[in-house]
Amino acid sequence: MTPIVSVFAASPDGGRGLARDMAVRWALIEAGVAHDLRPLSFAELKTPEHKARQPFGQIPTYETDGQTLFESGAIVLHIAEAHDGLLPADPAARARAIAWMFAAVSTLEPVIVEREVAVLVEGDRPWTPERLPLIAARLKARLADLADALGDKPWLEDDFSAADILMICALRRPAAMLLMPEFPALAAYVARGEARPAFLRAFADQKARWQADQARRA
């Protein structure tokens, strides 16, 4: 069976490739795995049928024969374990790449998402203008540490890996991109990822889907 990735039927990102299916689609294309999509409306995400796939009613999920997986980090790791080229062969480097995968989704991304929540969920609250600099300071501390760790390496573990997919997808979120002028090495790292043929194809795929959906609604 061709694997199926669940995605937003109409992504709120306006075709900018910021939804969490992007990392999964990028990894699948890097690994040369054909896949189908399951577009879901916001209402469909919260149905018992989808919550059986994804307990929190989110995208993406990854369905193969007899297996439905959730959590973009876990899905990308699963793809990387099953196909060559997304994790180092050396066991110590492989374990460190997996550490960077966890760092992307649990150390970097939550601080990035904190700013998105402040703007998107609490944007109309009187305290938000004062909170944004506090959140930015927390995020800058993480980005400075990440830039130090990356140093002048092209990728987190020398060769491109699944860790870079998750990290670059986290850094591409607007709350982090806003700060990139202060972190030119990270901006260049994101640009290196975005220049990869697999990224470009995954990006074009999601953008074409978004545009087609918009045209259908027009």
Added chain:
Amino acid sequence: MTPIVSVFAASPDGGRGLARDMAVRWALIEAGVAHDLRPLSFAELKTPEHKARQPFGQIPTYETDGQTLFESGAIVLHIAEAHDGLLPADPAARARAIAWMFAAVSTLEPVIVEREVAVLVEGDRPWTPERLPLIAARLKARLADLADALGDKPWLEDDFSAADILMICALRRPAAMLLMPEFPALAAYVARGEARPAFLRAFADQKARWQADQARRA
């Protein structure tokens, strides 16, 4: 070489086993792996020497021959891959357990930590009393989904696994425990974890260390 786990020299949790080394120490004891500790002061965490181990200057790290790992999720996964009993043998169940590991650290824990940041970092700000119910509502939505997914199973993937270690360590944080009266199935799940001999030993170990450190300072 006996693995070394870095821990706070003086944990701010007052010996309640809430620091992120707890999951690693619990997993090591479940797996029957002896380990040593590397206690670090807050100043030592931010040194170049420690940032070479842990890019963000945090605990825990896990040092073995020729390998230093960071991120509690990645360390627990590494231990679970190297030893029997912490991941299901069936490949599909194993992949789902890993999905739950990512869910613990990237879907549940960030919302729990958001409340901690509000209280500990922004507690003196005028907006905090109004923000706490908003954060609690976001967290309750996640906890309700988690309770539905757990259902009447004892553990996330039937048998106890590394996923339960990470999830229970996240749920034990005070911001989540505050809400447990509304989620009795999750409270019982946490209590099942806390009753395991390996948890009890890891908990007693860190508490004894904390008490010895306090006595030394007195």
